[in-house]
Amino acid sequence: MAATLVFVTTSAHAADLPPGFVRLAEVAPGIRQDMRYAGSHNFVGRPVAGYASPACWLKREAAQALAAAARDLEKRHWRLVVYDCYRPKRAVADFLAWAGDAADQRTRAEFYPRTPKSRLFALGYVARASSHSEGIAVDVAAEQVDAAGQVTPLDFGGGFDLFDETSWTASKAVSAEAAANRKALVAVFAANGLANYAREWWHFSLPGATKAPAYDVVIREP
Ligand SMILES: C[C@@H](N)C(=O)N[C@H](C)C(=O)O
């Protein structure tokens, strides 16, 4: 009887995710999740369509690559922080509608101070067909955690989703420390099969998995 109950629970749980997807919390519980599009601290300024729960879902191969990168970075006492993982297609549609509303400039100072919001798609800062929707991309930074558990933010030369040229990974406009941190993150991710996107130091994807279909399953945890 107990075995039957366990089977039923597991099946219902797994059915909520697109096929081949896993919850990052189950693969790499040590990675901190700050799922920005499920809340209001993002460039849209409110929860984005499709994010009913603040959870990181990824294709299994991408989650495993991310977990391996996180293990390597532990040697530097870095802990990864993910901001976005799988992104439902309806979220991209929400981004597009937001970009077309020139009257709403509420988040400009933090996220696009030098770039018109109408140009964010054309300039490559937001994709119409995103590898996030395939579950093979992740937006990520890192923080330093010392032996006593004290957390110190690392300088990457600007925040997540700052849409301008200072966020280009090779930008010369950032400090030497920020440039070195970007380089270290990119090197460890590359060693684990995750490629950086040159216009966003925080965006990585698993290129070997690009045949994956895009999904529109809402992120909703039981
Ligand atoms: C919107 C930003 N976080 C991002 O992920 N940009 C890339 C280009 C994407 O939308 O796939």
Ligand SMILES: [Zn+2]
């Ligand atoms: Zn991204």
